[in-house]
Amino acid sequence: MVEERDAGREGRDEGATVSRPVSESEQGSRDGAGAPARPAEAGVSRRGLFGLLGAGAAGAVVGAAAGAGVAVAVTGGADASGPAASVYPFFGEHQAGIVTPAQDRLHFAAFDVAETLDREGLIALLTEWTDAAARLSQGLEVAEGGAVGGSDYAPPADTGEALGLPASGLTITFGFGPGLFADAEGADRFGIATRRPALLEPLPRFQGDALVPEISGGDLCIQACADDPQVAVHAIRNLSRIAFGRASLRWSQLGFGRTSSTSTTQATPRNLFGFKDGTANVKAEETATVDEQIWVNASDQPAWLEGGSYLVARRIRMIIENWDRVQLGEQEQLVGRSKGEGAPLSGGTEFTEPDFEKTGATDAPLIGTDAHVRLAHPTSNGGARMLRRGYNFVDGNDSLGRLDAGLFFLSFQRSPQQFIDVQRNLARDGLNEYLKHVGSAIFAVPGGVAEGEFVGQALFDTP
Template sequence: MTERTAHGTPDEAPESAHGGVSRRHLLGLFGAGAAGVAAGAVGGAAVVAATAGGAQAVSGSGAEQYPFFGTHQAGITTPAQDRLHFAAFDVADSLDRDGLIELLTEWTDAAARLTQGLEVAEGGAVGGSDVAPPVDTGEALGLPAAGLTITFGFGPGLFEDADGVDRFGIAARRPAELVDLPRFQGDALVPQYTGGDLCIQACADDPQVAVHAIRNLSRIAFGRASLRWSQLGFGRTSSTSTAQATPRNLFGFKDGTANIKAEERDALGEHVWAAPDDGPAWMAGGSYLVARRIRMIIENWDRVQLGEQEMLVGRSKGEGAPLSGGTEFTEPDFEATGAAGQPLIDTAAHVKLAHPTQNGGARMLRRGYNFVDGNDALGRLDAGLFFLSFQRSPQQFIDVQRSLAADGLNEYLKHVGSAIFAVPGGVAEGEFVGQRLFA
């Protein structure tokens, strides 16, 4: 249940427009639990190919680089990578407006380097003083960029805290739709997987590269923002490009067949990117990110007969074709009936309830990932789907989720985490992420 689109990368990493991450903050973060930054540029000859987003993707020796700077943030329509490290942060009570801008500036400088396979700052893991902590944690030394993208978002609490205080002078610029999601039927949310003032989504084809990015960005934030919760993901559960095969979720079904693809420019403009007249001007070219941690009751599902599994989903488990007939990409026919007159696709099937025709035409670009976080006290796998969707308006997600209240799959799902973030538009060289919000 996830999606992505392609962005590209220049042949060389862009120079930091702000002089790099401040050493004062990096040196104070040793022991803050941040994960390293990729070191070393991609080796070998580079092949440059145009992507659907109009940017240039640079690849070589099996590695890819995507540019951090552009019209939209990377990691949305970028072709979905295989690994994820997602992190939500709370800002410190002592942080002021200047401090927040400084943090976003340093994060921007670091992200621009990391996505090009460079260490977080000059000096890196081994090039600094012997009597000071390294500015890079070093676990990605020698690894290529691995298609790393870093995407930033702003939560409702950044604009007003729980007491309604406008800490940073930006409450008047808060999008009207950026509010906590309503409670949905079946929600069992727990605080440790819910909310956040800021978020960072790091996607890569190497888990160590993704973790290294979040670790070092967390380290930079020390004393100004702290991790509220984070999630590792593997095995993307949607394709975001027509060049990608449809992956499978932990229920064993193909996921994201009908996802918006990077090549669908008109659909992106209609359903994903915020328009200048949608709300605050600083959100133009951005999107709204919904994150949901969905626990799958694996053990119960594994005892369900194949025919019932297919009925609940509305697709065949092998081909992924709708039960109304055809192949994976055949449009479902919800009016088709069997010999006894019963609908071939059940009225409570997931594919029907989530379909745009049942939700006023609403579509989302999804980028979900599988997760397995050990087991619970009863010995059951703590596993499921980390759902990520990008949409022009949060109402698109709300409409679909309310429709899914009747989903037969709900017997095997539990929503335990939830968050919403405004993802600003792309960053131009010389700017920091979200700069227009503070103008």
């Protein structure tokens, strides 16, 4: 669990603009085609959908195996007002779902591409995913005809569980894993090995890692965030159906109760240890910091990743039962902040900058040398910061009756080294006694998508 700290809110950039959601009433009515038109050959044709969805039951099994439910956000549904009706643009300079104000719910999925998939097939998959994501994020069904408008003698183009639900602020973010560029044997299946970012390497092993291969890694990833869990889950379910035969779900994670705010308009949430988390997370309004620490710059390599970022995903199990027996004072010492206000133990309020030099009556630092706040602070990590979009999770209980719960950590950074430096510094974190890292993955997140293009298109363009 990594918590970033900066120099306090006093130094936040002023005059910054933040992408805001567009309500469905502002968006206005749209025809059945929904998202901006694409060339006919690039879209998901009805015939193509028959091929992809013909094994309807098999598609359902893929979703069910991932713990997926299904829903479709349809413009103009019942109660289509308020935050649930928010609509974020899909097309733009950067992908949505990064600096977008963090939504309340998450469904994250990692995929392995099929051994039989070739370059043309991969481009077709990314094109169809782009078309579908553009529609879904605007509150439309995944394809024209949807759940009930097609033939009675063919599987529906959309699974239909969210008919009548609004867009709920859905954002869909795509990423490419190291294995997409070359397989385990080093084969360049898609002709993109030479264009792999040099920084896109599997993360090194960290002290205390107990990683489970089945919930780590992946060639492709999709992050779906929304204010309605059914909307987020539906997006992953339907995108998984589109991928049938070309990419299979490797692992997925449901999340609730965001553990970081990504906008100054949001209050700081709490993690399952009961503490406010991500008080000084990078905010969208800090445009200079976002440009410096989050987005891949034009001067970075490779050029096709400009405007993108690197995504680190870590499934961190919290040993809840042990933590719940720790005295309040010790909990606060381990974190370095008060449990109620979230203020640093050196004094002040939640947004007061921690004073790591301040000592108490015994001349010992008020914020201990193994406190999480101290070890994660930028001043302890060469100024490294990340933008976090983590979520709480509870996945039932284990065979011993303990909660399988914790933090699904997600962070975006200009370089994976930013995360690596902080995580290595946290080896001395007193909280490690109550944490167990069981899943890990890294992805290169392409820049934004222009209308008429598909996500990651620059990767496949001739240099």
